[in-house]
Structures are given as structure tokens and as C-alpha cells.
Amino acid sequence: MKTPLITREGYNALKEELDQLWRVERPETTRKVAWAASLGDRSENADYQYNKKRLREIDRRVRYLRNCLENLKIVDHSPTQDGKVFFGAWVDIENDDGEQMSFRIVGYDEIFGRKDYISIDSPMARALLKKEVDDEVIVHTPAGEAVWYVNAIRYSQP
Template sequence: MNGHVKTPLVTRSGYNQLRDELDRLWRTERPETTRKVTWAASLGDRSENADYQYNKKKLREIDRRVRYIRKCLERLKVVDYDPQQEGKVFFGAWVEIENDAGKQLTLRIVGYDEIFGRNDHISVDSPMARAMVGKAQDDEFDVKTEAGQFTWWINKIWYNTDDRLL
């Protein structure tokens, strides 16, 4: 593992997405791929059988992802929205920010396992997220990165309703 710290937090919606992916992999994709492997194996010479090779590889990938998600779901702590968070930036917040050049970004502060495939989600462990936690609307904050130090302003803060404990 690289030196990246991973705080074991996840939003309610992020946890549900991981759980749903695990369910889909285990109940649908794995049995379907297993059937294809069995079918391809029944055709004989496996060394020359592209269907067999491909589906066997796919099965290994599914199993690896299933193990990873199961470990995640065991270790992750779900952070539900709390009304006390209102008006301030905390884990799970959507934040609209702007810099002096007028560049605007809308970002959500989430757990490490929720950032992949999303360019609008940042890890709670990132310099940007760490710099804004606890801040309120109209506050300014500085972010230090390898590219230098940058000043941003918070225009707006809101929370997802699907992360509220019902």
C-alpha cells in the first residue's frame, strides 16, 4: 500500500452502492460466469478454448472484487447525516467552492472507497477536504498541494437526503 491514509468511513449511499454491487456480483454475474466456464470446459481442449480462458479470468476478477467488497463492508463505518452538520462542511457534505480566478467546483466529501469513477467526489483524507472540514458558507480556506497554495471560498453547503437515517 502506498503511504495514503484511508479513514474507514463511508456515506450511507456509498455503503448501499457497495452492498448492491456485492449482491449483483454474487447473485447474478458469478453464477452466469460459472455456467459459461462449465459449458466451455465441456467442449474439450481448454488450452485452445478462448471462451474458457476468458470466463475463467473473469471469474477470478469477480472473486477478487467480492473479497475486496466484503472486507470493505466489514471495516467501514457508515456515517449518517446528522442535523447538527447543517451549515458546516463535514463528511458527506456537498460543497460548491470558488477561487479568485472564478473557477467553481462542486465536490462531495466521501470515503476513499467512494471516489472511484466519480470526478465530483473527493476523499475525506485529501488536502482539499481536510482544509474545508468545519468551515461554513462564505468562509475562505487555503489548500496546500505540490502545485502550491490556493485560496478557495465556500459558496454553498448541502447534504444528501439519502444519507439521513430514517
């Protein structure tokens, strides 16, 4: 079960994607389908088949985005969060081996295509919530426990 939270930036990005799909890509693909259909035999018409498939993909993504945007709750940064890890925070951590990681805790719908974002539902994010700089964090994962230390917390992009 994913937590229905999203940052303001993530919400705006999903809205832009929806707008791009609905106002630009879908009409263009619909025109291509109509053109390819006018050529006759659709069973061996690669343009028709490809664009019809693309139209189904666009429609599926549009339905998902509309449903998603209706149900997500935007979480904005509050100055009272400063100094502790909450949703939307950029966190720098380090383990005893000197391995360092830096990432932002965001909603599930924001993590795709970003290596520096982790979901609020991940074991790491859950373990980090409400921690402060220099706190020890024990993360329970399927591979076992891992110990990390919080080096920095910020709410603006690095």
C-alpha cells in the first residue's frame, strides 16, 4: 500500500505530464491513427497498429494520472520541520564503512526516473522519520539490519 502523499514539485510535474499527454500527444496520435486508417487495410498497416497502441498507452496513463491527482495530498514544507527528517527532506547519511548516500524522501509517484529520491514507504525513509543530525538510524531490511548516521538534513535542493 502506497502512502498518498506528494510534494508540491511532484504534483506540478504530474499535472504537466497530464497536460502534455492530453493536449499535445493524444491529438497528434489521433490524427496519425485517422490518417493511417484512411489508407485502407488496417491488418497490415504498421503505422495504424503502432499509433493505435500508442493511443491506448496514452489513454491508460491519462486515466492513471487523473485518478492519482484526485487522491494525492500535497505536503508543503513547514519551518517547524527544520532540524528533523520529515516528508520532502533531503537527507545525507553515512555508515560505519564510510559509505555515504544523499536522497530526498518523497511520495511513490515521484521516485520514477530519479536515483536521488526514495519513497516515504521504503524501510530507509520510515527509519529516518523524525531523526535529527548525528542520530543513529537502524534500518530493518529483508537483508538484515543496517546502521546509518544522519549527517545533514535540508528542505531545499542541494
